[in-house]
Amino acid sequence: MPKKVAYKAQIEHLQILDENGKLDEKLAKGTLTDKQVLALCEHIILCRHYDEIAFKLQRSGRMGTYPQNKGQEAIAATAMAVTRNDWMVPCYRENSALFLHGLPMEHILLHWMGDERGNQIPEDVNVMPISIPIGTHMLHAMGIAWAKKLQKTDHVALTYFGDGATSEGDFHEAMNFATVMKAPCVFICQNNQWAISVPREKQMASETVAQKGLAYGADCIQVDGNDVFAVYKATKDAVAKARKGEGVTLIETLTYRMGDHTTADDARRYRDSKELEAWAKRDPLLRIQKYLAAKGMWDDKKEKAAEAGAKERVAQIVKNCENIAKPSTDDIFDYTFATLPDDLRAQRDSMRTNSLSLEPGQSTLRSPEPQHA
């Protein structure tokens, strides 16, 4: 008997705004308005400045390790494709999306400064804390999505992760669960080509990350991850599908980590500078600036103003973070169980007399709440 083809598939790559700022008008229909693009442009400038300052804070010993987001800010467009009811379950290179989704910008700095309060997300912001064990959070996104489905809402959970994270079993289990249970979940892999010093080719033998989702029956697409239009459109479509209960999407955004892995790393030791230069030309910010300039919506003056605004804003954020009162030792006991058990209460009280702790009166988190972005 002749062999039959049991399964056939291909992965589409979507680009709408090219490196020169040229837009594919047809594909762009119904995506971002010029006003939204302008807002994204200013937002990316703000985020990039924030990133730079965070890096400097670390260098001057005012912050712990920090993973730079530079070059990957087009991911912010995913936030424009959802509503505030939808959930974001992040790893650590999607600051720009989290901020647009309502996370006060202080939180990320506070987190990397080594303060649990960075993870105390305001009630009305649907963002989960940053997950340090790689990949484990994808299961949570799937779980949130499933809970949302059981609650009969039409809310969607988006989860973000790196190319390296797709090597963890958690990725595969999360994809399998989500598709089998038709959970309203969107998986967004920021393929920035590197996992610390390991390039994509050594991380996986598959040509794309997107194709990994095919095995689980997800809809899969690869997009130019430095193109806000493509990122937006893919997310919008995926979210719409998820909302209607029509299945799971895996979006691979092809992008590049312009900085080091974290401040504990020096990427020049393992990365070719030519690669970096080539990707610099595909910078997400550059191309929207070109696009807007061609429409008469962007010029040097606007850029200067945006930068000045970002500087001022970030300076205030840093101040808010650095001026927050030190956390009280009470916190470590108060937040271990929902109800404080007696033995921990005793420990807490004895710690108050310990020279390292603060005044007993300064209990829990009564410090000023960070301002909403």
Add this chain to the structure above:
Amino acid sequence: MTAATTNGDRTIQFREALREAMTEEMRQDERIFLLGEEVAEYNGAYKVSQGMLDEFGPNRIIDSPISENGFAGLGIAAAMYGLRPIIEFMSWSFSLVAADQILNNAPKMLYMSGGQWGCPIVFRGNDGAGGQLGSTHSWCVEALFANVPGLKIAIPSDPYDAKGLLKTAIRDEDPVFFLESERMLSDKGHVPEEEYTVPFGKAALRREGSDCTLVSFGRPVHFCQEACDILEGDGITCDLLDMRTVRPLDSESIVESLKKTNRIVVVDQSWPFASVASEVISQVCEKAFDWLDAPPKRVNSDDVPAPYAKNLEAAFLPHAEKIVTTVRSIVR
């Protein structure tokens, strides 16, 4: 590698001692390989394997995809098939995603095959609070893992032991969990030029005294040293036993010291509940109850997830002040 100074007083870093142990063993035994995240091209996330890729090549110094469960399982089977894997976890915190492999497979292979399949493998990595890494990245796994029969746990406190114990671990026929601390990797200490090993299950007496026995292992040994300095100011002197391995546990040395001091405090970075400290105290009660002049005491990290903030993390650890207070409470 650090150049040798005059024979006998050569000092090197903890990480260099680990590297020397692996390198020397690998030169002698072709079956040994090192596998983990960032161990090769990057020379190790903490530079422990610096230069090893150059010397041994990519077949023996192997960068892994981010799949702890995968490379732990690969190593276990390779060990069963006659190789001698050294598996590096960037942090023991990340070994938890490989829990089934390292706890449910490696230590049980020999038993479940009726003695047929041994599993001579070394898992190594950073353990304990690394300095503001947050609760999911600051695990002390010794209490949790020590409960499992069939595995050994070494936890050195200085470069000399790091090298000697790691060599023993690599040569051992059973799975060995080797616990390092990123807070000590840059510590320097004497490591002789010539070949030596440190046996498992033999504690080192770091300090001699008569009023109390301090039992510790790994980084908290240094907290104990600090505490001993303070206590000596009060005229209280302690025996300080560095256990070096918690499985096997040298309870003989503990009992011997206790018979002299009649008081004991165990200092352990794990949480107190069902910890190695608890085990030591149980054994002391079983084996030497009549020699105790005061209740045996534990100093552990507080019974809460490791805090992230600097001041809270410092307060949480079994630091010198807690040790001093505890010793004073039983030595009058």
